[in-house]
Amino acid sequence: MAMSTGWTAAEGLSKMWTSFCIFNVLYCIANAETYNTYYGTPADSKEVAKFQAKNISHICISNFKPCDENEWSRVDGSCNNLENPTHGMYHTPMWRMLPAYYSADYEPRKTKSGKDFPLARYLRLMLMKVGDSISEVFATSLSYFAEFAFGDVGSVHDIRLYLRTITHCCKPEGLTDKRCTPNFIPENDNVHRFSGIKCHNLTRPLSFQSTGCAPTNTVPERINFVTTFFDISNVYYHAAGSIEQNRAYEGGRLKVEVVNGGSFPSDANETTTCFLKDAVATDCARNVPNGLLGTNLFSTYFWRLHNYIADALVLLNPCWDDETVFNNAKDINIAWYKQVLMYEFYPLMLGRENMINNNIIGCDGDFRDPYDKNVDSNLAMEFAYALRWFHSTQDARQEMYDKNDKFINTQAVVNYSLRVQDLAFHDTLLQMTHGIYMQPAGGFDDTVHPDIADSGLGRLAKAFDILTADLARGRYFGLAPYMKYRDYCSDYTISHEKFEDLSYIMKPNKIDELKRVYENPEDIELMAGMWAEDIGENNPIPPTVACILSKQLQRSVASDRHWYERPNRPHAFTADQLQEVRKATLAGMLCAIGDEVSMIQPQAFLRISESNYKVSCDEIPTIDFTYWKDDSCDAY
Numbered sequence: 001m002a003m004s005t006g007w008t009a010a011e012g013l014s015k016m017w018t019s020f021c022i023f024n025v026l027y028c029i030a031n032a033e034t035y036n037t038y039y040g041t042p043a044d045s046k047e048v049a050k051f052q053a054k055n056i057s058h059i060c061i062s063n064f065k066p067c068d069e070n071e072w073s074r075v076d077g078s079c080n081n082l083e084n085p086t087h088g089m090y091h092t093p094m095w096r097m098l099p100a101y102y103s104a105d106y107e108p109r110k111t112k113s114g115k116d117f118p119l120a121r122y123l124r125l126m127l128m129k130v131g132d133s134i135s136e137v138f139a140t141s142l143s144y145f146a147e148f149a150f151g152d153v154g155s156v157h158d159i160r161l162y163l164r165t166i167t168h169c170c171k172p173e174g175l176t177d178k179r180c181t182p183n184f185i186p187e188n189d190n191v192h193r194f195s196g197i198k199c200h201n202l203t204r205p206l207s208f209q210s211t212g213c214a215p216t217n218t219v220p221e222r223i224n225f226v227t228t229f230f231d232i233s234n235v236y237y238h239a240a241g242s243i244e245q246n247r248a249y250e251g252g253r254l255k256v257e258v259v260n261g262g263s264f265p266s267d268a269n270e271t272t273t274c275f276l277k278d279a280v281a282t283d284c285a286r287n288v289p290n291g292l293l294g295t296n297l298f299s300t301y302f303w304r305l306h307n308y309i310a311d312a313l314v315l316l317n318p319c320w321d322d323e324t325v326f327n328n329a330k331d332i333n334i335a336w337y338k339q340v341l342m343y344e345f346y347p348l349m350l351g352r353e354n355m356i357n358n359n360i361i362g363c364d365g366d367f368r369d370p371y372d373k374n375v376d377s378n379l380a381m382e383f384a385y386a387l388r389w390f391h392s393t394q395d396a397r398q399e400m401y402d403k404n405d406k407f408i409n410t411q412a413v414v415n416y417s418l419r420v421q422d423l424a425f426h427d428t429l430l431q432m433t434h435g436i437y438m439q440p441a442g443g444f445d446d447t448v449h450p451d452i453a454d455s456g457l458g459r460l461a462k463a464f465d466i467l468t469a470d471l472a473r474g475r476y477f478g479l480a481p482y483m484k485y486r487d488y489c490s491d492y493t494i495s496h497e498k499f500e501d502l503s504y505i506m507k508p509n510k511i512d513e514l515k516r517v518y519e520n521p522e523d524i525e526l527m528a529g530m531w532a533e534d535i536g537e538n539n540p541i542p543p544t545v546a547c548i549l550s551k552q553l554q555r556s557v558a559s560d561r562h563w564y565e566r567p568n569r570p571h572a573f574t575a576d577q578l579q580e581v582r583k584a585t586l587a588g589m590l591c592a593i594g595d596e597v598s599m600i601q602p603q604a605f606l607r608i609s610e611s612n613y614k615v616s617c618d619e620i621p622t623i624d625f626t627y628w629k630d631d632s633c634d635a636y
């Protein structure tokens, strides 16, 4: 049934655009709805023409088929909310937990006394120590998964911007280019006083305003290039139209390329296949995700898992057509991911009890219906930002193990940034897959690995400090002062004005460190505050990171009509099927599709220990697909 949502005149106009092509020819939709991405309202032909003339209609305008309330979730996120069909789509603007703080012309705010802030790199040097620390609890799988989970809902197109498009930010012409926001290096820098490097490349974040979609006198809003739902965008909707090219249209599968017996995401075009050339280009993969190592690893895993599920469904239901298998496999794959994300990963970070109390997860495994159509599904700027805190937990040396989990060597993680193709060769994926559960994560503390701090982009840039860039980003995003986030996170029950007001959350020496670099407590920046907060046995991540993540997760769950635990979503699981999905774990996934994984610890985000020792994959619970058997196939 087509859904009428009560738009009137504007809708009539938008219908005039009965066929619309994104990226000119790649991908055309008949009977498209045409919406303004920034406002989330129907766009008329005049508006579309205006953006087309500026060649920005692919960003400012969304096109999608009319909604059908009974259909499966869409890969582009459209029609999840039937009244606001662009909510949660790719190109949805972000929301802010707290109002923006900028100075004039949306330039970064000044300090309380009216000065420019100290250099971001100086603050990083003063607040985070460089070194190689090891987590007592977590495996590297956890840091990688955090990165992947970020990529599902937030995009990192900025990296491409300063690596490929605007490359002069550290040259004299960069000084006068408003798009450039390089990070200058302080005189006494402990590394660069020896290297001679005076500047790290960085560009201003892309926004609806800088792109031309929204008036420049409005608060800059980031453009999110992926859907805001937890739906594995990094597999299913990496780029507009990509899913059409990535489907095999056979057996419900995604296209793969087999290299030395391992299957890898294919970019679906024989002539531009990424894995078959040792691409020097950073974006050799057109339709497959090609980002940081964690994203590349987990995109490959979930790509394979889709086909693993599809193959199981085909075996059970020989009468299903490609479309039916594809939709069911995608739905189960996404549910597997959501189950791991919400019941395995986040409880380790936020605490299971807290999550239950905040209505993020359920406690008994039954169906539950958190959906509220009035909750907006856009993503908080602060959520994407807080996830950057995990950069400091990344052990930038990946230990490689053979198929028997025997140690081979270590590799620089940053050498694999934007080089997804490297996974296909020299058993790299096999050795890393074994590494991610064998090796401890980096310490959850105030240290950062030297590679992350000084060569964060590996072979792609001479020098780059990821944490400095993270801090600087907060300035250009116009994030409110850290103290305001503390007020917000205490639900305004505690007021934070003096440095000492932080003593319940920071050690005295950390407060002293902040005093050394910030004149006034209101100057403290969000990332700097999060770096300084206490971490302990009961709170493995800083309280403000936990607070921001929790607030967004509540909303993400409530705003997703296709949330897998709902009994009344379209194509909902049966009670039996949901009970099977509850068995989904990271360990189960690696047993199913990992290269020669036959033994693994049941809690694969945690280090191997006396209580979490490796067992045979036969002992790891996993989904029994017979609950998806369609008896009508028996008639064939």
Ligand SMILES: *[C@@H]1O[C@H](CO)[C@@H](O)[C@H](O)[C@H]1NC(C)=O
Binding pocket: 055
């Ligand atoms: C329009 O934008 C697209 C995507 O950014 C680009 O590939 C194309 O070259 C542009 N066309 C013109 C005429 O500028």
Ligand SMILES: *[C@@H]1O[C@H](CO)[C@@H](O)[C@H](O)[C@H]1NC(C)=O
Binding pocket: 269, 270, 271, 272
């Ligand atoms: C593959 O990509 C090339 C270059 O982008 C394009 O010219 C060609 O038409 C594509 N082939 C297929 C089969 O999509």
Ligand SMILES: *[C@@H]1O[C@H](CO)[C@@H](O)[C@H](O)[C@H]1NC(C)=O
Binding pocket: 410, 411, 412, 415, 459
């Ligand atoms: C990373 O790449 C660089 C440049 O190719 C190479 O010299 C270095 O040995 C690599 N590091 C590791 C640890 O693999």
Ligand SMILES: *[C@@H]1O[C@H](CO)[C@@H](O)[C@H](O)[C@H]1NC(C)=O
Binding pocket: 162, 163, 167, 168, 170, 197, 199, 200, 201, 461, 462, 463, 464
């Ligand atoms: C900045 O980018 C330019 C162009 O890509 C590159 O030549 C230069 O080495 C980069 N600077 C650093 C410090 O990485």
